[in-house]
Amino acid sequence: MIDSSVFTIAAVVLTLAAVFGYLNHRWLRLPQSIGLVIIALLASLGVIVLDAFLPQAQFQSAMRSLLSKIDFQEALMKGMLSFLLFAGALHIDLGDLLLRKWAIASMATAGVLISTFLVGLSIYFTADALGVGIPLAYCLVFGALISPTDPVAVLGILKTIYVPKELEAMIAGESLFNDGVGVVVFTILAALAAGAGGGGEALTVSGVLGLFLSEAAGGAALGLASGWIAYRAIKTIDEHNLEVMITLALVMMTYTVAFAIHVSGLIAVVVAGLLIGNHGTRFAMSENTRDHVQKFWSLLDEVLNAALFLIIGFEVIALTFTGGTLWLMAATVPIVLASRFISVAAPISLLGLKRNYARGAIPALTWGGLRGGISVALALSLPEGPEKSPILAVTYGVVIFSIIVQGLTIKRVVKARVI
Numbered sequence: 001m002i003d004s005s006v007f008t009i010a011a012v013v014l015t016l017a018a019v020f021g022y023l024n025h026r027w028l029r030l031p032q033s034i035g036l037v038i039i040a041l042l043a044s045l046g047v048i049v050l051d052a053f054l055p056q057a058q059f060q061s062a063m064r065s066l067l068s069k070i071d072f073q074e075a076l077m078k079g080m081l082s083f084l085l086f087a088g089a090l091h092i093d094l095g096d097l098l099l100r101k102w103a104i105a106s107m108a109t110a111g112v113l114i115s116t117f118l119v120g121l122s123i124y125f126t127a128d129a130l131g132v133g134i135p136l137a138y139c140l141v142f143g144a145l146i147s148p149t150d151p152v153a154v155l156g157i158l159k160t161i162y163v164p165k166e167l168e169a170m171i172a173g174e175s176l177f178n179d180g181v182g183v184v185v186f187t188i189l190a191a192l193a194a195g196a197g198g199g200g201e202a203l204t205v206s207g208v209l210g211l212f213l214s215e216a217a218g219g220a221a222l223g224l225a226s227g228w229i230a231y232r233a234i235k236t237i238d239e240h241n242l243e244v245m246i247t248l249a250l251v252m253m254t255y256t257v258a259f260a261i262h263v264s265g266l267i268a269v270v271v272a273g274l275l276i277g278n279h280g281t282r283f284a285m286s287e288n289t290r291d292h293v294q295k296f297w298s299l300l301d302e303v304l305n306a307a308l309f310l311i312i313g314f315e316v317i318a319l320t321f322t323g324g325t326l327w328l329m330a331a332t333v334p335i336v337l338a339s340r341f342i343s344v345a346a347p348i349s350l351l352g353l354k355r356n357y358a359r360g361a362i363p364a365l366t367w368g369g370l371r372g373g374i375s376v377a378l379a380l381s382l383p384e385g386p387e388k389s390p391i392l393a394v395t396y397g398v399v400i401f402s403i404i405v406q407g408l409t410i411k412r413v414v415k416a417r418v419i
Contacts, residue, residue, distance in 0.1 A: 009069055016040075017306035032302070033156045033309045034407045040313020041400065047317060063317045072311060073380040076373050080304050081152075082255040082269050086247075087301035088155045089176055089273025090294070096169035097274070103170055106347035107365070108178035112147050115343035116185060119143035122335045123328075127390070130331070132324040137193035138387040144189050145379055146336055146398055147343070148182030150372030151175040153403055156305060157370060161411045167361055167418060171368050179374050180267035184215040186378050194383070219264030223271030226254040231275060235284035240292040243285065247276060247293060308373050312403070315376065315396060325390050329397035336398050341366045360417030367413045371402040 017036065020043075024035030044063070051060040097104060120136070120143030127134045134142075154175040158168060188208050230250040234243050254272055258265030281290045344365045379395040382388045 017310045031160045036309040037313040044316045067318050073377040076377040086251045086269045086273040087297040089270045090277035094278040097173045104173040107174045111343040115147035115339045116143040118339035130324045134387050141189045144186040148179040149175045149369040153370040153372035176270045180264045215264045219267030223268035227272035227275035231280050240289040243289050244296050325393045329394050363417045371399045
């Protein structure tokens with residue numbers, strides 16, 4: 001019997017992250033997030049193979065039991081992600097974002113919507129041809145959960161490669177905001193799918209637009225207000241331990257309030273992080289405090305990143321695959337990449353009439369649009385039904401391809417097309 005206490009589960013996850021991280025640092029020398037996913041994935045496959053040869057040992061059953069104790073969707077979407085997004089936003093130059101605001105805004109909104117419908121419609125016809133029955137409404141839900149790039153994965157890769165400043169700002173800025181927009185679109189489409197299936201109340205067009213605006217704009221307003229309060233408090237003192245505590249409280253309370261008033265907590269913590277990371281560190285903190293704040297959030301970011309990508313690597317054990325699902329998974333990867341290319345090229349090409357962007361921006365943004373834990377968490381949040389299993393398996397396949405293949409080759413793409 002596996003102890004299911006939160007402390008024990010956290011101890012197991014962090015210990016494995018430390019051990020696998022050590023192995024990666026000593027021998028594989030891959031980017032930390034990619035290395036952890038690969039080692040955890042190999043460990044998972046090893047457990048499956050051992051279980052096939054020694055079924056009486058029930059290794060796979062024990063691993064599934066442990067994973068079932070980890071509510072990945074709850075842990076990520078209602079906990080870890082708030083800290084990871086704030087930590088990422090804390091190090092982004094607001095001036096660089098504002099210079100590319102129209103490109104970032106168009107990709108984070110119109111780009112997500114374009115990709116959602118392109119992926120959803122393509123998957124609907126592909127799944128039907130392969131004999132995997134997924135209703136159109138849920139294919140669009142899949143399009144919404146797989147279209148946003150994952151800021152955790154993207155920012156992690158950007159730390160390991162050289163990207164021109166203008167392009168880096170576009171990639172980082174889009175990844176920070178499009179996940180919030182994507183979650184809102186996912187929420188709306190999931191509600192519509194439930195309504196279409198008779199499981200919920202159908203939404204009107206005005207209701208959809210109102211929900212989108214209230215979630216996105218409300219989240220931005222909340223982040224600005226809470227960030228300003230924290231900024232004013234930090235500005236009146238000079239005590240680094242207390243100021244670090246204020247930033248920690250800022251993230252937790254902002255995210256909690258966002259859920260309570262039904263606005264986007266993801267957008268809220270990003271806006272708050274940008275405010276503290278720019279105006280807060282420049283005008284409200286001493287050099288000593290700034291150093292402590294940045295080191296604290298950098299460490300927390302590394303620890304949570306390690307735990308997140310470790311769990312992603314192990315999740316393969318909990319999935320169920322069929323022949324049709326495997327073929328659909330293989331077909332979905334190029335569909336998602338092609339949709340990503342179109343959703344990036346359309347707004348960038350239109351905006352390019354007024355301004356020239358970095359050379360190779362479209363291929364770099366296409367290949368650098370990594371998917372990660374957010375997509376898996378959203379897939380896990382779907383209600384139980386015949387469509388959930390294939391959606392979860394296909395989502396996992398795209399995420400693994402994205403993190404490992406795209407993550408390991410993005411440096412070559414940037415060198416070949418940008419630098």
